[in-house]
Amino acid sequence: MKATVPVTVAGLKTACSQCNLVELCLPFGMSENELDRLDELVGARRKIKRQQNLYRAGDPFEAIYAIRAGSFKTDVLLEDGREQVTGFQMTGEILGLDGISTELHSCNAIALEDSEVCVIAYAKLEELSREVEGLQHQFHKVMSREIVRDHGVMMLLGSMRAEERLAAFLLNMSQRFTARGFSAAEFHLRMTREEIGSYLGLKLETVSRAFSRFQDEGFVAVQQKHIRILDNAGLKRLIQHQPCGR
Amino acid sequence: MKATVPVTVAGLKTACSQCNLVELCLPFGMSENELDRLDELVGARRKIKRQQNLYRAGDPFEAIYAIRAGSFKTDVLLEDGREQVTGFQMTGEILGLDGISTELHSCNAIALEDSEVCVIAYAKLEELSREVEGLQHQFHKVMSREIVRDHGVMMLLGSMRAEERLAAFLLNMSQRFTARGFSAAEFHLRMTREEIGSYLGLKLETVSRAFSRFQDEGFVAVQQKHIRILDNAGLKRLIQHQPCGR
DNA sequence: TTGTGTGTTTGATGTGGATCAACGGTAGCC
């Protein structure tokens, strides 16, 4: 079927209740009892090597995926080859929600590094969330959060200038690394300048120049993919009070 | 509380089962029996005058809304006043999904004309969708469809040129009017050039010029807000094979 | 009717970011 690494039928029956990602993932806020029921839901794990697809646009939709390790990008391709990266996903985040509407995936999900996901059969998820109120509620929140995030990206793309977009991107990454217990000030980007550019509606040269400019201004120290934020407040200031572009 | 027209406690107990918008709205694809149960869900209708808010960013989230008549825009505001229109909604479409994630609305919903919505209490919706499988499934599809739509807008904003964006916008409007039984070729836009521009990440002058250019090329006949599409295929061609901008 | 305000069109000019090009760094791979 697919040239990806086969499913690992995880022997561990305690998928979620023992996972250290609970407070970032679908089970967030659920009670002990509810959590136990969740374990029946997560059937298997799947490893995805760097650059491989978790799913492709057009694939039949059967499951959503919780990222257990690693990170991904999602993108949409136009017939003429243009790529729009629609998001970067980190541990605990959910992939595949786009597939529910037509029962076909509408975008590609590609691993940015060797990664692992928990496979959540969608039919089972609907079934269980009819019984487990906390699961239903959390699942709805996850979908809604994705919609709100998308609106933020529209704001970026439609109303912000190149440097504002990159500043917003860096602050967002920093905040998500923090939530995962990593340093807010120092992190490693897994995506290329081109992928950042595609996400932000910019060319890679523009991204690179903006990084250089931030470095000159003392906002960040950049060494390839390694980022150190030196002036968080300065970046925040950049986003507002700009004379604006379009 | 709010300076909007008060809730009309609709005497009609048959909200959805008799509504002619079923196949465009939340109840789509539900069985007769399921539909009857839906009627308990839609408690009231609310009229919103042109330019008034259905809800504002920051308002507590209690309900989602199905548009019964009229149309809306949703937007996000930056502190410095910049506006990003995140969508235009027509009859049968659902508003308010952004509020589920934080229990506060994250955008503004404003009527583009005098409109009416069905108020769907969210707590009741969750309750009922635990019992009515078809409702649960449809609701998830509606949310997922919104996510897919948002990805399409990102594609527009991030990867397409001004004229491609407007062409895609017009084709999208045409298709949605068709689904509502109106002419695919001739329709009336309820939003201003500035609102279209904000949605498409363009200035109103650029939108106006693109309209003029489309008219010169014979793709459409434009008279203010009244649009007649003369060459659907031509517009479609515009979207692909473009040398591209950014 | 005329006035007033809001929305639209069109022209002239400016500029942010794209494009083209060349070089430098680094990491994956034999």
Added chain:
DNA sequence: GGCTACCGTTGATCCACATCAAACACACAA
């Protein structure tokens, strides 16, 4: 450990769209 893609940086130039400006169309109210 050295070769070779790929990735990132920087400079020069270009162009699509923004900005500024002015006139025009239409809606509504007095």
